[in-house]
Amino acid sequence: MPGADSPYDVVVWGATGFTGRLTAEHLAAAAGPDLEWTIAGRTPAKLEALREDLADVDPALAEMEYITGDATDRESLDAIADQTDVVCAAVGPYADYGTPMVEACLDAGTDYCDLTGELQWMRETVESYHERATDEGVRIVHACGFDSVPSDLGTLLVQTHAMETFGAPCSTVRANVSLDGGGFSGGTATSMVGLYEALEDDPALARALDDPHALVPEGHPDGSAAVRGSLPQYDHEAGTWTAPFFMAEVNEKVVHRSNALRGYPYGRSFAYHESMATGGGPIGAALAGAVTGGLALVDQVMSVDPLRQRLDRYVLPDPGEGPSRQAIEDGGFEVRLRGTGAAAEGGDVFTVEGRISSDQDAYGTSGVLVGEAARCLANGDVDSPLDGGVLTPASGIGMPLVERLREAGLTITVDDR
Numbered sequence: 001m002p003g004a005d006s007p008y009d010v011v012v013w014g015a016t017g018f019t020g021r022l023t024a025e026h027l028a029a030a031a032g033p034d035l036e037w038t039i040a041g042r043t044p045a046k047l048e049a050l051r052e053d054l055a056d057v058d059p060a061l062a063e064m065e066y067i068t069g070d071a072t073d074r075e076s077l078d079a080i081a082d083q084t085d086v087v088c089a090a091v092g093p094y095a096d097y098g099t100p101m102v103e104a105c106l107d108a109g110t111d112y113c114d115l116t117g118e119l120q121w122m123r124e125t126v127e128s129y130h131e132r133a134t135d136e137g138v139r140i141v142h143a144c145g146f147d148s149v150p151s152d153l154g155t156l157l158v159q160t161h162a163m164e165t166f167g168a169p170c171s172t173v174r175a176n177v178s179l180d181g182g183g184f185s186g187g188t189a190t191s192m193v194g195l196y197e198a199l200e201d202d203p204a205l206a207r208a209l210d211d212p213h214a215l216v217p218e219g220h221p222d223g224s225a226a227v228r229g230s231l232p233q234y235d236h237e238a239g240t241w242t243a244p245f246f247m248a249e250v251n252e253k254v255v256h257r258s259n260a261l262r263g264y265p266y267g268r269s270f271a272y273h274e275s276m277a278t279g280g281g282p283i284g285a286a287l288a289g290a291v292t293g294g295l296a297l298v299d300q301v302m303s304v305d306p307l308r309q310r311l312d313r314y315v316l317p318d319p320g321e322g323p324s325r326q327a328i329e330d331g332g333f334e335v336r337l338r339g340t341g342a343a344a345e346g347g348d349v350f351t352v353e354g355r356i357s358s359d360q361d362a363y364g365t366s367g368v369l370v371g372e373a374a375r376c377l378a379n380g381d382v383d384s385p386l387d388g389g390v391l392t393p394a395s396g397i398g399m400p401l402v403e404r405l406r407e408a409g410l411t412i413t414v415d416d417r
């Protein structure tokens, strides 16, 4: 539980980065005087410039005292973790810079949330720190950005509705992600490059990427199988063509870890399937083909070291860069989750549909998602059977985050038929 003595409720570490800045801007606009929070990072001049910008949003922040903390200087990280109830970490790639802050938070008994979607690093922290974090009641909550909040909380929302309405969970949830606008940041690009480098060094990682239960602690639950497709498909129920979604490999593992850590409320043979929706008709079909082909090509190029290095140097955005403000504001996404199951009484088949949408792109929304996750942790606004551990949004925070996200402007609905 958050301590009462820390001067801050939340410290955003890496606030000078592309997504860290969006997170700080969200807190400046939304948190109000009830939240004691500040920014931290490794470069004082950038922190000062950010503080000036934040003061334009909330003049009270002009006097905000920032904290300096470099991932290579453990003492500086201890100083951050000691001063706050929650560290909201936006320093990435996490596989390069994340571990010392997780350790600092464990030593200080400080809760933690981040934006990681790096499977190789999550496996490492699960293996190294889950037991200790569980024993010591510290919440280390990964994947609180666009990856994997809509997938993970969306599934919890659908399953909670199914259990309340039909007395049984859905045996399958199928999520279709629609993106309006695109683009990615330098931090995401560097993290992606890091994953392909790790794949070269660690053949077991390739097997883990293919295994939807790679983050499930006790091994595979009985009976559930990978349901990820690698080709364009037509989803008759939703009336749309679908292509593989590039973050499905991570999101499905987070969803299954949530189910396992919460004690299998979705059932031990629950299956989760995530795709990208490209629309109906011939245009939807052509788009699904193009997305599928494009992803396969990127995968081929990224798998060859010299090509990957060239792509990184000449094509991909540099750290600190990302989509323009206009692109963030003009963008958006919708995740539609369709769960099916059989009612506890009578066995009638039912369908539950959840929707999560945002009128900002994935980066603008990630700042909101991780900022609200941090606020939930700081306020003890959590509904989970677990007091600590290396957790996911649904297992570390749960439904209170859904409510906060609605208040923050996301559209989140659930219905059945």
Ligand SMILES: NC(=O)c1ccc[n+]([C@@H]2O[C@H](COP(=O)([O-])OP(=O)(O)OC[C@H]3O[C@@H](n4cnc5c(N)ncnc54)[C@H](OP(=O)(O)O)[C@@H]3O)[C@@H](O)[C@H]2O)c1
Binding pocket: 014, 015, 016, 017, 018, 019, 020, 041, 042, 043, 046, 069, 070, 071, 072, 090, 091, 092, 093, 094, 097, 115, 116, 117, 143, 145, 146, 147, 148, 185, 186, 187, 188, 189, 191, 318, 319, 320, 321, 322, 362, 363, 366
């Ligand atoms: N899952 C999601 O949906 C999602 C969404 C967005 C981002 N992300 C992830 O979040 C991470 C950040 O992405 P981004 O695009 O915001 O990256 P970015 O713009 O490159 O920002 C990186 C941040 O890390 C800081 N940093 C780098 N090395 C450091 C060190 N040794 N010690 C302390 N701070 C250090 C940078 O500080 P300086 O400013 O001083 O250089 C900067 O604040 C990436 O891993 C990305 O994949 C995930």
